[in-house]
Amino acid sequence: MTELINVTEPDKLTDQPEDQDKLTEQLEEQEYIINMGPQHPSTHGVLRLVLSLKGEIVKNIQPHCGYIHRGIEKMCERLTYQQIIHLTDRLDYLSAHHNNEAVCLCVEKALEVEVPERVKYIRTIIDELGRLASHQLWWCSFGMDLGALTAFFYGLRDREKILDIFEETTGSRLLQSYNCPGGLMNDIHPNFQKRVKEFITYFRKKLPEYDELLTGNVILMERTKGVGFLSLEDAISYGVTGPSGRASGFACDVRKHHPYSAYDKAEFKEILYTTGDTFHRYKARIDEMWESMKILEQLIDNIPEGDYSAKMKPVLRLPEGEYYQRVESCRGEFGVYIISDGNKTPYRIKFRSPNFSNLSALNIIARNFKIADLIAIGGSLDLVIPDIDR
């Protein structure tokens, strides 16, 4: 780490212009260190970045995480598989349903339980609604990070409608815990299909507004185009997945390459860009919202009749062995790795969190850009801190 700046005789420096010039000169010549966070508005959670700066150019970034490390993996070693669901919600709270689904699919795979078709469809629909809600929240806070406060209200206005649908069917707005091993906690609400269809019609009109309001905005263009490059090679090597990785051309969509639930029944495009700059990470998410709506439209009318859960024993004991399940959460590839010794609790459970790997690439993306660009780059990676700390 670089040494802290040693300003020559700081006590004698006054606020006279010539003294201030001397100070500025020294700051521009030497690298100095400042803390960004842990409570910084643009990190959207408790993350501390130790920045080495030269002038206002970022030379090195050392992330310090763990402010909300709860040891969820260790806690899970004493919980049954039904109880674990309520902790995975709290990793990446904006992809709560995806995380739960990963655990459920992993347990079902281990027990060789075939869940009803109806469950697969409903899970996929809730997945995509969750993805829309998450990308809306990302879009509005990204706008806010760059100073466009109007975007914040537009995004939240539309997200509210999805949360209402969640509330009606799952009983909860953010951390749904709607999945359980074997199926779902309860059946969908009779209004569910109608409301989802209403929402799609509504949002198909509203999404072009996002482009009009922010995408074409000259300030946003200036601050994102050509800022923060991530090459394809680095994206793969650093394991940057999700829209952030796909903006660099890394075809990593788990829904496409290792399909689960009902994703093999729907037609959709994997959004790929090539430059890997901040603007394309932004575009990738906007385009993904269109694809999510496409998936919803194909599935919502075709939910098969049947049970909402397979018959499961009250106490689940996974056979001895190792099981892995990958799903595509809103921010990238989420994975669950269960090692079972035949007991009702896992011997070891590991969550592969997408944000953890995405954060590791922040240093090479933002290096040699200005500190103001770091805000845009950080926003475009869409980090959710509890998922990093676990």
Add this chain to the structure above:
Amino acid sequence: MTNDQLKEKITAIEPEAVFSENKQYLTLSIPKEKLFAFAEKLKGSEALKFDFLFNITGVDRQKSLEVVYHLDSSVYRHVLVVKTETTDRENPRIDSVCSIWHTAEFHEREVFELFGIKFNNHPDLRRLLLEDDHVGYPFRKDYVDDNIVQR
């Protein structure tokens, strides 16, 4: 590529790899001394191209400490699980794979602080999640703490 074909190709580059039963992914163990050279071959080989390391897990097997690597290929989409272990609990050391897959830097720091496994040639082996003065390795099975209630 099926798991059997993959197995054949891997046996060709590393005859000492010991395969174990797993229905889902091809799983193998490798002595820790051979890990780095083997990992380089996995990424470098044109026929295998394991360029995407998506997970590193530390496991306390009680008799030994194990590190599990989950590998994917962005070209062929095949998955391989590589395991290596050390029986030394006092001063466990395993070679770092940071220079092959950069994502290992963070993952290995996490395994280091939670399991106490030191990675040779890691560029920056510091704590990542726990506070600097934390004593012990909390994810080991024999870890005790006043806050853990015994049942």
